[in-house]
Amino acid sequence: VISGCGTFTFLSSAVAAISGLLMGYELGLISGALLQMSSILALSCKEQEIIVSSLLFGALFASLTGGFLIDRFGRRLAIIIASSLLVLGSLILLPYESYGILIVGRIAIGISISLSSIATCVYIAEIAPHHRRGLLVSLNELMIVIGILFAYISNYAFASVSHGWKYMFGLVIPLGALQAIAMYFLPPSPRFLVMKNNDEAARKVLERLRETSDATKELTVIKSSLKDEHQYSFLDLFRSKNNMRARMLVGLTLVFFVQTTGQPNILFYASTILKSVGFQSNEAASLASTGVGVLKVVSTVPATVFVDQVGSKTFLCIGSSVMAVSLVTMGLVNRNIQVNFTGVCRSQSPEDFFLQRPGNLTGVTNGSLKDLFASMALPERLSFDMQRSPDISRTGELNRTVLAGGKSTTGSHMESGEVPVVLKWLSLASLLVYVAAFSIGLGPMSWLVLSEIFPGGIRGRAMALTSSMNWGINLLISLTFLTVTELIGLAWVCFIYTIMSLASLAFVIVFIPETKGCSLEQISTELAKQ
Numbered sequence: 001v002i003s004g005c006g007t008f009t010f011l012s013s014a015v016a017a018i019s020g021l022l023m024g025y026e027l028g029l030i031s032g033a034l035l036q037m038s039s040i041l042a043l044s045c046k047e048q049e050i051i052v053s054s055l056l057f058g059a060l061f062a063s064l065t066g067g068f069l070i071d072r073f074g075r076r077l078a079i080i081i082a083s084s085l086l087v088l089g090s091l092i093l094l095p096y097e098s099y100g101i102l103i104v105g106r107i108a109i110g111i112s113i114s115l116s117s118i119a120t121c122v123y124i125a126e127i128a129p130h131h132r133r134g135l136l137v138s139l140n141e142l143m144i145v146i147g148i149l150f151a152y153i154s155n156y157a158f159a160s161v162s163h164g165w166k167y168m169f170g171l172v173i174p175l176g177a178l179q180a181i182a183m184y185f186l187p188p189s190p191r192f193l194v195m196k197n198n199d200e201a202a203r204k205v206l207e208r209l210r211e212t213s214d215a216t217k218e219l220t221v222i223k224s225s226l227k228d229e230h231q232y233s234f235l236d237l238f239r240s241k242n243n244m245r246a247r248m249l250v251g252l253t254l255v256f257f258v259q260t261t262g263q264p265n266i267l268f269y270a271s272t273i274l275k276s277v278g279f280q281s282n283e284a285a286s287l288a289s290t291g292v293g294v295l296k297v298v299s300t301v302p303a304t305v306f307v308d309q310v311g312s313k314t315f316l317c318i319g320s321s322v323m324a325v326s327l328v329t330m331g332l333v334n335r336n337i338q339v340n341f342t343g344v345c346r347s348q349s350p351e352d353f354f355l356q357r358p359g360n361l362t363g364v365t366n367g368s369l370k371d372l373f374a375s376m377a378l379p380e381r382l383s384f385d386m387q388r389s390p391d392i393s394r395t396g397e398l399n400r401t402v403l404a405g406g407k408s409t410t411g412s413h414m415e416s417g418e419v420p421v422v423l424k425w426l427s428l429a430s431l432l433v434y435v436a437a438f439s440i441g442l443g444p445m446s447w448l449v450l451s452e453i454f455p456g457g458i459r460g461r462a463m464a465l466t467s468s469m470n471w472g473i474n475l476l477i478s479l480t481f482l483t484v485t486e487l488i489g490l491a492w493v494c495f496i497y498t499i500m501s502l503a504s505l506a507f508v509i510v511f512i513p514e515t516k517g518c519s520l521e522q523i524s525t526e527l528a529k530q
Contacts, residue, residue: 006211012186013124013136018179019079019116020140022086022172024147026055026109027264028293032155032286033165041099049479054103056475058110063471066115067464074196075123075189075460082116083180085109086172093169105169114471118463125451125459126189127209130519134307137451138300141444145300149293156286191456194222225456225521232458237465242528247453250511251466254446257504259473261323262497263438265481266292266431273490274428288428292435296443299436303444311516312445313508319441320505324498326434331494333427442504452515455524 030052038048070078089108092101120140128136154171158164187209193202199219206215237248266273274288303315454462485493515523 006209008211009127009129009132009209010136012127012209013139015179015182015186016079016120016123017140017143018175018182019082019113019120020143021147021150022083022176022179023113023117024144024149025151025172026086026113026147027144028148028151029155029168030055030106031289032152032159033168035155035159035286036165037102040097041102043099045482047099049482051099051102051106053475053479054106055110055113056471056478058107058112059114060110060468060471060475061107062111062114063118063464063468066118066467067461069115070119070122070460070464071195071458074192075119075126076183076186076192077188078119079116079123080180080183082112082119083176083183085112085115086176087180090169090173090176094166114467118460118467121447121451122459122463123189125520126191126456127187129210130522131308131517133452133520134312134448134516135304137448138304138307138444141447142297142300142304145293145296145439145443149290149297152286152290152293156283156290159283159286190219191222191226194219194226195457199223221519221521222456225524232455234458234461237458237462242455247527248462248465251450251453251462252469253507254449254512255466255470256473257320257500257507258442258446259470259477260497260500261320261438261442261504262327262477262493262500263435263442264474265477266435273431291428292432295432295436296439299439300444303440307445307448308516311514312448313512313514316441316445316449316508316512317505319437319439319443319445320501320508322437323434323441324501324505326430326437327494327498327501329430330427330434331491331498333423333430334489334494335491336423449512449515452520452523453513453527455528456520 034043034048034051037043037051041047043051066078069081086109089105089112092108093105096102117140121137124136124140125133150171151168154168158167161167187205188201190202190205190209193199193205202222203215203219206218207213210218232244236242236244238245240246274284307315450463450466451459481493513523513527518526
């Protein structure tokens with residue numbers, strides 16, 4: 001399929017990378033499902049944050065325990081368990097409409113995507129030939145962003161369908177089942193087989209993967225390197241032996257920057273953020289975030305294709321610097337748009353509307369507030385995201401476009417409260433550039449670097465540890481995002497992220513090794529010396 005990498009290897013990597021698709025879908029899904037569920041279940045800000053975060057709790061838990069599972073029972077088995085669990089979690093969600101069940105289901109899904117993301121990266125890195133490893137491991141990240149795009153599309157497609165969120169959650173079930181079955185027929189990782197002293201099987205697998213009649217040479221290299229590494233215990237990750245502590249710190253710091261440059265929030269709350277800068281209806285916000293999804297895919301593709309030529313370090317540098325620039329722009333724009341973020345979060349609770357216009361109850365029949373907006377295009381109606389800020393509460397009808405089945409109702413006059421069109425689009429543009437920069441750099445490259453810098457005998461546990469750091473910080477940031485934004489404003493949040501992007505640039509330049517074209521064993525030997 002791809003020069004220098006057999007069809008079978010590519011196929012195995014692609015099937016494993018379905019985990020990425022499922023993971024991206026589940027991560028991106030919540031931003032649109034929330035718009036619906038918060039009105040059906042009348043959720044508060046805090047409850048919305050908790051639903052977003054319950055997935056991350058599951059993921060954090062799984063990454064703490066999953067590493068042992070992956071090193072003990074194998075990479076392939078871990079992927080099979082994970083996709084079965086995903087199907088289970090999704091099935092729990094469907095029949096009920098309750099906040100509690102929702103959380104249980106999301107936790108199960110979290111456990112699943114976390115386990116599969118570690119296992120998949122390790123599995124692909126271990127079956128890939130070294131000159132094509134970057135491409136194949138990044139395939140997983142490419143699948144993640146495609147999954148996110150699908151999630152955004154399904155958010156948009158089901159935005160005004162009654163019970164649309166059930167379809168959103170249900171769509172992954174056949175895919176998850178399919179992957180579990182397909183993985184069963186794929187070979188285990190040859191390096192895992194060698195770890196379990198099953199050399200004969202490992203050689204057969206390597207011959208199939210490399211499409212040669214004799215894989216003894218590669219097998220010998222794997223064996224000798226594993227012999228040195230087999231004696232690692234979990235605690236060795238924190239000792240100075242073979243530079244392990246330094247390698248662990250590089251991994252953890254990298255993951256720290258992936259999270260603290262703010263990407264996950266932009267993902268989870270994309271629809272919410274876009275609503276706050278003036279994309280009014282649920283559909284408009286979902287459509288705009290679909291744009292974000294398309295862009296992530298488009299910018300991850302070149303990173304995936306060229307990583308083996310250009311090297312991950314270069315991409316990381318480009319990504320971080322462009323992110324810093326776009327975040328500054330976003331911050332400056334948002335300083336000029338005085339948005340009240342609480343309005344965005346609370347705008348979903350229907351009571352506000354009833355209190356003001358008791359005559360319009362007909363609008364909420366399908367649980368979507370779309371009709372409500374359409375039926376209330378009255379001069380005294382406020383644009384809802386300004387509702388809570390007293391200084392604008394008297395400006396009358398703000399120029400607003402409501403997308404209700406294609407007919408747009410626009411206010412007759414524009415006053416001080418309206419977001420200027422230029423700023424609205426500039427805000428969207430800088431958001432898009434930021435997303436693109438992340439998808440070229442920190443998005444795919446960090447996982448590639450992580451799957452390379454640790455020795456094989458302990459790779460599963462090391463990845464799991466960095467992964468738990470990943471989910472832990474993600475959890476922290478997502479739990480506090482709406483609250484913090486309320487306190488200091490979106491502009492300052494952007495400025496903090498800017499500082500983080502610059503810090504990550506400096507870190508990459510100083511500490512990240514360039515690994516293109518080396519085998520996993522060479523990288524490990526090199527890093528052990530430094």
